[in-house]
Amino acid sequence: MTKKIWLSLAHMSGREQDFIKEAFDTNWVVPLGPNVNGFEADLEKYIGQDKHIVALSAGTAALHLALVMLGVKAGDEVICQSFTFAASANPITYLGATPVFVDSECDTWNMDPELLEKAIVDRKAQTGKYPKAIIPVHLYGMPAKMDEIMAIANRYGIPVLEDAAEAQGSKYKGQHCGTFGEYGVLSFNGNKMITTSGGGALITPTQEAKQRAMFYATQARENAPHYQHEEIGYNYRMSNICAGIGRGQMYVLDEHVARRRQIHTLYTELLKDVDGVTIMQRPSDEYDSNYWLTCIIVDPEKAGFTREDLRLKMDEEQIETRPLWKPMHLQPVFADAPMYVNGVSEALFNNGLCLPSGPMCTDEDIIRVAKVIINYK
Ligand SMILES: Cc1ncc(COP(=O)(O)O)c(C=O)c1O
Structure with missing residues (x-):
């Protein structure tokens, strides 16, 4: 199995x-x-x-x-x-x-x-x-x-x-x-x-x-x-x-931070030549992210598939992924709240996906995830 x-x-x-x-x-x-x-x-x-x-x-x-x-x-x-x-x-x-x-x-x-x-x-x-x-x-x-x-x-x-x-x-x-x-x-x-x-x-x-x-x-x-x-x-x-x-x-916190960063680096390397798929990167080294989850943005025109196509394909392949957070200003429960918006989070929600990133993921797991993206047809 x-x-x-x-x-x-x-x-x-x-x-x-x-x-x-x-x-x-x-x-x-x-x-x-x-x-x-x-x-x-x-x-x-x-x-x-x-x-x-x-x-x-x-x-x-x-x-x-x-x-x-x-x-x-x-x-x-x-x-x-x-x-x-x-x-x-x-x-x-x-x-x-x-x-x-x-x-x-x-x-x-x-x-x-x-x-x-x-x-x-x-x-x-x-x-x-x-x-x-x-x-x-x-x-x-x-x-x-x-x-x-x-x-x-x-x-x-x-x-x-x-x-x-x-x-x-x-x-x-x-x-x-x-x-x-x-x-x-x-x-x-x-x-x-x-x-x-x-x-x-x-x-x-x-x-x-x-x-x-x-x-x-x-x-x-x-x-x-x-x-x-x-x-x-x-x-x-x-x-x-x-x-x-x-x-x-607390004995493994530093190890967890290091591993999640490694996983982000590995995804970045593996997916660097995939058209229409961009991995979230820090804007400069002043932003020292723990890369809790590695996130990608799919441009459907260039990639030939949507974020949702990819999520369903991953699901078929026994890989759990998750759309980026749906912004609060689009949530029905907050429909009456005042909002100051520019379209950025809505676009991220529409096209973004979180990839497996936990410390239990092996390099082989990450390679398997990346291959689903690379070989998407
Ligand atoms: C951004 C953010 N804020 C708050 C929380 C709430 O934390 P907790 O689940 O410990 O209540 C979470 C996670 O669950 C979160 O991701």
């Missing part, structure tokens, strides 16, 4: 079970404990920049808490990159706020700084208020144009919340993605750079902010012997078992 090649499978270091066993042996089977503290310390060491990190039950929970911490309330607007997974935008609506979608530029496929500024100015003109926060995303691991985005955000005094769910290990000008804005978010979902089976983290600027995030993540319980609540809280802490997986995964 033909081996199925998956888009992005998890890969274990082998150390995970030791941390889990320790949790069981010491009866720390709760959403706090030595693995949670240890995992946070490992992440802080890895990210640097004097950041303070809170381990949570999901990246989505981290985005939600960050918006709470930024004071987003019902009736506010929050600017969000349109070209992303719905998890970047959904938490805005949990708070009764409205997402304002901003399209991408062609270099990194992330938030277009020019459109961002246009959106800020226009929202102020239309509503009398500036948006409460800006959520750029480092999609597929490619760093967004953070210098430009931060300069605009600072000019209008709007805090930035970076969605680095797909970008652990990616750097922009030598600095980790997720550390430029006031807050940053990581995801440890099963298909990400490392996994805790499900989980995420909030990167915060200070120890006080970390304490505050932990407070909200544990039902906003006040410091009293009884259960005293003066604010609404959430149950978002990471379990000590999941954090054990995370600690084990």
Whole structure:
């Protein structure tokens, strides 16, 4: 039987079970404990920049808490990159706020700084208020144009919340993605750079902010012997078992980043002569992508097939691929949201495909995928 090649499978270091066993042996089977503290310390060491990190039950929970911490309330607007997974935008609506979608530029496929500024100015003109926060995303691991985005955000005094769910290990000008804005978010979902089976983290600027995030993540319980609540809280802490997986995964994070980059290089080499198929490349070496997923764009005129033709062919060949994210401004659920668009993300969605890129993929797997493209008839 033909081996199925998956888009992005998890890969274990082998150390995970030791941390889990320790949790069981010491009866720390709760959403706090030595693995949670240890995992946070490992992440802080890895990210640097004097950041303070809170381990949570999901990246989505981290985005939600960050918006709470930024004071987003019902009736506010929050600017969000349109070209992303719905998890970047959904938490805005949990708070009764409205997402304002901003399209991408062609270099990194992330938030277009020019459109961002246009959106800020226009929202102020239309509503009398500036948006409460800006959520750029480092999609597929490619760093967004953070210098430009931060300069605009600072000019209008709007805090930035970076969605680095797909970008652990990616750097922009030598600095980790997720550390430029006031807050940053990581995801440890099963298909990400490392996994805790499900989980995420909030990167915060200070120890006080970390304490505050932990407070909200544990039902906003006040410091009293009884259960005293003066604010609404959430149950978002990471379990000590999941954090054990995370600690084990930290041993292979660098290896995973290196492997995904190698896979991207291999695809680039193998597909260099295929007419009408272009692989997403970083605009310059200032953008140090982890290449979470290698993405291609198909030009149907030149290639003689569409993205969808290719996806179906891959499916026949037992290869999992996925269209690029459908932009949020085209999603029925966000039909009423304000949007500032330029056609870039729509074109990427129409013609783009993610190729298998996980650390479990062998060179032979990548060659098999490339051959389907090269030999497409
Ligand atoms: C861009 C982006 N943002 C947010 C998330 C949400 O992370 P999680 O699945 O950990 O909630 C994901 C992945 O799932 C993602 O790809």
